[in-house]
Amino acid sequence: MLNFLKKNIALSWAKKHVRKAEEFKKNAEKNQEDLLLSLIETAKKTLFGREHDFENIHSIQEFQEKVSVADYEDLKPYIERVKKGQANILWTETPEYFAKTSGTTSGAKYIPISKEGMPFQIAGAQSALFHYIAQKNSADFVKGKMIFLQGNPELEEVFGIKTGRLSGIVAHHIPNYLQKNRLPSLETNMIEDWETKVDKIVEETEKENMTLISGIPPWLIMYFEKLIERNGKKIKQLFPNLQLIVTGGVNYEPYRDKMEELLGGKVDIIQTFPASEGFFAFQDDYKKEGLLLLTNHGIFYEFIPLEEYGKPNAKRLTLKEVELNKDYALILTTNSGLWAYSIGDVVRFIDKNPHRILVSGRTKHFTSAFGEHVIAFEVEEAMKATVEKYPAQITEFHLAPEVNPAEGLPYHEWFIEFEKEPENLDLFKNELDEQLRKRNTYYDDLISGNILQKLHISRLKKNAFHEYAKSQGKLGGQNKTPRLANDRKIADLLEIYKF
Template sequence: MSIKSFAAKLFAQKVYNDTKKWSANPLSTQKKVFNNLITQAADTAFGKDHNFSEINNYADFAKHVPVRDYEGLKQYVDRAVAGEEDVLWEGKPIYFAKTSGTTSGAKFIPLTKESMPYHIQAARNAILLYIYETGKADFVNGKMIFLQGSPVLQEKNGIKFGRLSGIVAHYVPKYLQRNRMPSWETNIIDDWETKVDAIVDETMKEDMSVISGIPSWVQMYFERLQQKSKKKVGDLFKNFSLFIYGGVNYEPYRAKFENLIGRKVDSIELFPASEGFFAYQDKQGEKGMLLLLNSGIFYEFIKSDEFFTESPKRYTIGEVEIGINYVLIISTNAGLWAYNTGDVIQFTSKDPYRVIVTGRIKHYISAFGEHVIGKEVESALNEAMQGTNVRVNEFTVAPQINPKEGLPYHEWFIEFENEPDDIDAFALKIDAAMRKQNIYYDDLISGNILRTVVITKVAVNGFQKYMKSIGKLGGQNKLPRLSDNRKIADALNNKKL
């Protein structure tokens, strides 16, 4: 055992002990976080506008601070971006994580000297808890790759900004610098396809042991490795033993990954976002990720089926139930207050609190009142693939409200690696799985309001071409699993893709 492996195991024991302490006391942990947040932000512009000095408990907070999305906080964020101090949090942010997807264009999510360490600690602790549980630590001696955005940052009014993954790249500890790949020169390449090719060239002859990134983009890296080496990834990297991922559900990709790798490897799921690092997988055999209750984030939850009502009830950690879909609301030491993340989660455990991500509150299909969410379409596809040699590269789902003939339907756009022998029978398997999960969808099929699922095959690399056409190829960009309109569907039907 190397010195580095031995030290990792000792550190893992400490992190496990610390984690056990706060996770065993969830309510007091969250209360402490809440009190610290209110105290530290009392003299900010936001704190004064929302009477933080009068807030003594959560009920006071819920009374004074309404739930907002980015647009609701934008007036404060704009002031901070302009260089004003003490707006949402004490002083100035040290970074802004730049993301996209709002009605007003780019979002600038503040990162402060208090919040930034938690992004780094969470990713580190996820790996250390894996070491503690499994006893496997030899991988720390090999090369590690983190597929991420460019670390080149811009500066405005004395504050740096860029992609979160690019910002985090500046915080890789010195003891990992020699192991970390790709090189700085490769990491700053803007064009994603050029960057992937350069990463392939750099890593092909290295001893890669850990590979991390969003599954769809790691898949592209694996495919190019295989094309160039004519080998399975697991044969090329003999010591590759750990895949770390986040951003999307891994299950739809698992069969394809195991085929590309040629064997199974352990994996760790993460739940990071620009707004905060919310959870990570702490047990290999447990469903769900440990919700990080001690990381400078106070959590609230709104039931997703009540979210769009006039005054939905806000729940705290002690009031949640297992198996219910909740919209995740956060207040943080980066200055986000009762902030709607847009993520929908379910609790799988309350001792400790573990969650799975079931979708996005804006990514759903309810064109006919069916309330279909991301988790349901992913589960249906996985069920249909069981016991077959079907493999899927990527997929998305959209409603077809006005077909040229017949009843409306849900249209599944699927890029197959291995197609089913009978595409119609495969579609019926998906449909049956959907009907078991969603009673509203089942009622619509039974009542002849909808016809069963229709599959439209997408050409090889069709989804990559689509993402490239909208300027979102690679990095941290994710294809929505489903949408309530035909925007993506119409683009995929465009023969130019």
């Protein structure tokens, strides 16, 4: 009886939520401008606001003239003051949390999350579920157990500010109505070693009625493989009532075939786009491609055409100025005190009514040793098309330039860990090269002009990427091996895993 009530209450809430969401979808462009001016008004007496003359900003254009695009290094002096407990620096108060993330040049990054910002992190995830329930006209998954594969929820304090991984912070805000159904246990969630943690999660969940599972694809694959190894059954056999997988963090498409094989049956998938800086988008229609951009969640967005990113005076476009099917570096201004902040993600609009995006790559993850500027979306789409023509299963891959080969012209080297190899690797390789040439005219010109030779494929042993991540102390957590590089730092470390 209780489950019946929960299911019907969830369905009622979901339909009401979706009706209310139609308003922000229709008025996104105007709401964005109003939001920016509201953020500026709130923060005009902060140190950052005084230094950037917020008192005299009354339009998007004036904001862009006075506030330059910033990365973490640019904001770090302000954040260091915030870390010492100083208020009124980037935002009016000290943050409620710091989301601690790993950085490359900056070491650990401390991303502020304000009291105003934290509810939107939770609301984004809730909205994703409500849209799914309303579209499906079913909330059956609330009857069973749900697992959220996430980081350690144990938080440290930095001058009184609670600090930890975003997924660990979010664990403290799971709604009460989901707590009784939630797995794994707090004790298991606090295990730091990722392999030990997944083994324990398998033990806790393998006999349960799992109906919803959430996590990034590499984590899910590791969890599913361990379940199958222990039980000798595909996931859908083990969890016959599994209805929904919620995923995010990376593009799901390259993992789809592998996931479908492990699942062994129909399970709905909804993709999300969360980050420490905010919850940006989710798949509001689980049957269609694209993520709905959340334009009413305390974040003002700007978009720099990817070909201009990093250049002086690069155009900063607003929501009303973007074009479909073009790649843009994503720039954020948030109600946690990030101002014109370059998050490093690249997005592509596929619809403007409402505004739906694809996450097409990272500004720092590309291959352009020869001027080709190949991005993640292009290589992932090329791989997808190739696998459709020459069936294979890909566990993971990494692309790096080989600038000084022992003989012949330079080339792109693809390090690929196959779960199942194609019948003819040469045909597969030629098709992959052709598919990439179709998607990147610069790469095509380099091949046609005999500047580059066709790509090379280096086959890697099973579990190569798992072992690589483990060797670098980057197993689990929010760590993901970049699929593209402009140098051979990762490639050189993958050499030992070649056949």
